[in-house]
Amino acid sequence: MSLQPFINEAISPWMKEEGPDNDIVMSTRIRLARNFEQYPFPIIAKEQELAPVVSLMKNNYHEQSFDKYQDLQFIGMEELRPVEKRVLVEKHLISPQLAEKAKNSGVLISENEQVSVMINEEDHIRMQLYFPGLQLENALTQAFLFDDWLEEKIDYAFEETRGYLTSCPTNVGTGMRASVMMHLPALTLTQKMSKMIPAINQLGLVVRGIYGEGSEAVGNIVQISNQVTLGRSELDIIEDLQSVVEKLIEQERHARLLLVEQSELRLEDRVFRSYGILKYSRILESKEAATCLSDLRLGIDVGYINNISKTILNELMILTQPGFLQQNAKETLTASERDIRRASIIRERLNSEN
Amino acid sequence: MKCEECQERPATLHLTKVVNENKTEIHVCERCAKEKGYISHDEYAYSIHDLLSGLFNFDSSFSKEHKHSQEENGALICPKCGMTYHQFTQLGKFGCSSCYYTFADNLNPIFRRVHSGNTTHDGKIPKRRGTDLKQKRLIQGYKEELQQLIQTEAFEEAAKMRDKIKDLEKKQWDTEEYKDGGDE
Ligand SMILES: [Zn+2]
Ligand SMILES: [Zn+2]
Numbered sequence: 458m459s460l461q462p463f464i465n466e467a468i469s470p471w472m473k474e475e476g477p478d479n480d481i482v483m484s485t486r487i488r489l490a491r492n493f494e495q496y497p498f499p500i501i502a503k504e505q506e507l508a509p510v511v512s513l514m515k516n517n518y519h520e521q522s523f524d525k526y527q528d529l530q531f532i533g534m535e536e537l538r539p540v541e542k543r544v545l546v547e548k549h550l551i552s553p554q555l556a557e558k559a560k561n562s563g564v565l566i567s568e569n570e571q572v573s574v575m576i577n578e579e580d581h582i583r584m585q586l587y588f589p590g591l592q593l594e595n596a597l598t599q600a601f602l603f604d605d606w607l608e609e610k611i612d613y614a615f616e617e618t619r620g621y622l623t624s625c626p627t628n629v630g631t632g633m634r635a636s637v638m639m640h641l642p643a644l645t646l647t648q649k650m651s652k653m654i655p656a657i658n659q660l661g662l663v664v665r666g667i668y669g670e671g672s673e674a675v676g677n678i679v680q681i682s683n684q685v686t687l688g689r690s691e692l693d694i695i696e697d698l699q700s701v702v703e704k705l706i707e708q709e710r711h712a713r714l715l716l717v718e719q720s721e722l723r724l725e726d727r728v729f730r731s732y733g734i735l736k737y738s739r740i741l742e743s744k745e746a747a748t749c750l751s752d753l754r755l756g757i758d759v760g761y762i763n764n765i766s767k768t769i770l771n772e773l774m775i776l777t778q779p780g781f782l783q784q785n786a787k788e789t790l791t792a793s794e795r796d797i798r799r800a801s802i803i804r805e806r807l808n809s810e811n
Numbered sequence: 812m813k814c815e816e817c818q819e820r821p822a823t824l825h826l827t828k829v830v831n832e833n834k835t836e837i838h839v840c841e842r843c844a845k846e847k848g849y850i851s852h853d854e855y856a857y858s859i860h861d862l863l864s865g866l867f868n869f870d871s872s873f874s875k876e877h878k879h880s881q882e883e884n885g886a887l888i889c890p891k892c893g894m895t896y897h898q899f900t901q902l903g904k905f906g907c908s909s910c911y912y913t914f915a916d917n918l919n920p921i922f923r924r925v926h927s928g929n930t931t932h933d934g935k936i937p938k939r940r941g942t943d944l945k946q947k948r949l950i951q952g953y954k955e956e957l958q959q960l961i962q963t964e965a966f967e968e969a970a971k972m973r974d975k976i977k978d979l980e981k982k983q984w985d986t987e988e989y990k991d992g993g994d995e
Contacts, residue, residue, distance in 0.1 A: 494908055497892040501906040579904070605938040613937050614908035617944060619918075620932025622908045626918075627925050631934040651812045654825040655836055661927050666823035666841070684826075687922055688929020 459530040460537070462568075464544045464784055467776035469570035469587070472768060476590015480758045481706050483638040483678070483771055485592045486549075487600040490623045490632035491582040491607070492614040498624040499562075499577045507561035507577050513611070514576050518565055523606045524599075526567035529574070533563040540789075543780030549587070554578055572603060579624050580632075582607070591637060591702060593695040600633075601691075620687065630687030635695050637702050640770065642677040642755045643712035644705070650679070653705070660697045661685040676747035676774060681705075717759050728756030736807050740793075741800040746777055765810045773803055816843035889913040950979050 476482065492498060493513075496506045511533070519531040534542070534555065542556040551564050555578040562577040575583040584603060588596045614622040620630040628634070644650040654664050665680045681701060683694045716724050731752035734745070741749075754770040756762045775781060777799045783790050786798055812822045815838050822838035839847070887896040894906030896914055905911060911918070922930045936944050953976050960969035 492908065497907040498905060500902065500904045501892050501894060601935065604935075608937050608939050612940065615937050615940065616908070616911060616932075618931050619911055620934060622905070622911050624904045624906075626903070626905070626921055629922070630926070630929075630932045633934070651822075651825075658825060658836060664825050685926045685929065687926035688931055688933055690934045 460532055460541065463530075463532075463548070463550065463566055463570065464541050467548070467781055468768065468772040469548060469550075471569050471571040471587060472589055472771050474589045475767075476588060476592060478706055479590040479767065481639055481641070481709050482591040482702065483589075483640055485588045485590065485596050486585055486634075486636045486638075487593075487596045488583060488585040488634045488636075489600055489604055489621075490580040490628045490634075491584070491604070491611070491621060492623060493581045494612045494614040496581065499579065499581065500624055504561060510581050511561050511563060511576055514565065514574070514582070515563075517610045518574070518607070522567075523603060525569065526572040526603065528568045529565040529572070530568075531563055531565050535559045540780055540783050543778075544784050547775055547778040547780045549585075551575055552578060552583075574607075580628070582611075591699075591706075593635060593637070593699050593702075597635070597691055597695055627684075628686050631689075631691050631694070633686055633691050633694065634682055635691075635698055636680050636682035637698065638678060638680050639702065639705060639709075640676075640678050640751065640754060641705065641709050642751050643716050644709050645677045646716065647712050649708065649712060653708070657681065657701050660701060661689075661694075662698060662701060675744055676751045676770070678751070678774075713755070713759055724759075725756075725761050728752050728761050732756065732762065735803050737804070738800050740796045741777075741803065742796050743777065743779075743799065746799055746803065747774065750774060765807070769806070769810075773806060776802060776806070812838055814838065814840035814843055816840070816847065887913060887917075946979065946982075950976055953979070 472484070476484070493510055496502060496510055499507060515531045518529050521529055523529075537545075542551070545551045545564070546553050546556050548570070550566055550570060550573045552575065555562060555564065555575050558577070562575075564576060565574040566572070571588070572584065572586050575585075584600070584607065586596055586600045586603065588599075616622055621632040623629050623632050641650060644653075657664055661684050663682055663684045665682070666675070666678070681698065683698060685694070731749035734741070735749050735753060750770050750773055753762065753765070754767070757765055757767055757769070776785075779790075779795055782795050782798045782802070785802065786794075790798060814820050814822045817840060820840035820842065823841055824837075824839050824844045826837045826839075826844075888894070889906055889910045890913065891909035892906035894910055896917065899905065899910065899914060905914075919930045936948075953972060957969055957972045957976065960966075960972055
């Protein structure tokens with residue numbers, strides 16, 4: 458069945474490539490929202506108006522390829538079990554909103570999982586393209602080409618003064634949300650991050666934490682994305698984003714150097730304590746796991762630890778989410794069962810590294 | 812930094828709200844942001860509902876006349892999807908592409924709030940369907956340049972620019988004529 462590769466592996470094929478600045482930037486994403494001109498938007502559309510959108514997408518793009526995005530697979534939401542939906546959410550291949558839907562909605566995913574096209578979520582079409590490391594300009598170019606390819610067979614809802622028409626007024630115009638996911642442990646540890654946020658907001662960009670099971674930011678990972686979609690070109694938007702991200706990279710690298718120099722043994726101690734917890738504990742809550750994984754990744758980046766691959770943070774962050782744990786266990790788990798399972802998966806994974 | 816709403820959890824969301832061109836910063840935790848409607852499930856944008864209801868209240872505090880026109884707007888109904896203006900303000904979502912035309916007169920203040928004062932698209936144009944539009948934008952750009960040239964009294968260059976525009980307009984006219992012919 459076409460679904461299996463997407464839910465069995467925690468790490469998407471594209472994540473294994475080394476991206477630019479990947480000591481700090483985990484991934485770059487471009488999302489474009491598009492709608493069919495002739496049908497009402499999903500929020501109000503009737504079943505007989507949603508069905509043609511799905512069948513048109515399925516008929517034209519299932520098992521089709523464009524450039525590096527080979528063999529798109531259509532997966533209908535109604536075919537999926539709840540745990541499978543959850544895994545796709547944890548891998549960011551679908552949104553939580555799409556997962557709540559069933560009939561007349563679905564997703565097209567490319568073999569390398571770099572492209573996913575959500576169908577009948579809030580808009581008829583939401584395509585998202587992922588890239589390892591910092592690659593905003595390349596991502597935008599690729600997204601535009603992919604968008605043109607889709608447009609060959611779809612009459613998009615577009616109007617000269619308002620641009621691409623979307624269901625929510627917050628997406629109108631470009632329909633674009635560009636985001637960069639960054640690991641910023643040193644800026645967070647030294648509490649410099651919060652001071653930089655107002656300046657970032659001034660440029661119409663939003664800083665957001667990444668969340669685990671609870672509602673708190675975990676693992677020193679932040680996502681920075683544009684808020685404004687109308688009145689500015691896509692290129693202008695990503696240029697602002699790029700300049701902010703570059704500044705943050707510079708500051709983070711500087712803060713890491715200072716930390717290594719000034720903390721004497723304290724940082725190294727912290728890193729190895731976290732490594733110890735990950736390697737030997739029997740019960741691990743998601744928040745503790747995320748904190749320790751962040752420390753471990755920092756330890757790898759600054760050179761304290763050499764025998765573990767860099768992608769471990771990305772991989773274990775996803776692998777230890779509730780959906781994946783249950784997919785792996787082949788059964789529903791309570792919160793405390795998950796904590797036990799999480800600890801054992803991390804132990805196994807770290808032991809396989811050396 | 813602690814969350815401004817609950818004063819309990821750390822503020823992990825830092826948003827800028829633009830009201831009457833004044834920017835206010837909000838520092839809140841994820842849970843409060845969701846409760847207050849600043850963010851939806853996977854988006855980082857404000858809940859448009861919040862902004863719209865704010866706008867609504869703001870408008871109705873005006874004169875009675877204004878209130879009257881507000882009621883009329885509430886009765887506006889999209890001929891294609893059947894969504895009323897009132898429904899739109901409640902849901903914060905458009906029902907179809909035609910809603911944009913139906914509610915056109917009321918949209919600029921909303922867009923200005925959400926998009927830092929912007930109301931007009933300045934980005935990508937669909938490749939297949941937008942060829943005419945691209946031509947139109949090109950001509951518009953040249954016309955602006957022409958005005959500049961005239962103002963700076965660069966008449967020789969202005970004449971060249973004028974010819975360029977004429978050529979383009981002629982070409983556009985020709986293709987339109989050809990297309991009309993083809994449809995018949
Ligand atoms: Zn709060
Ligand atoms: Zn409508």
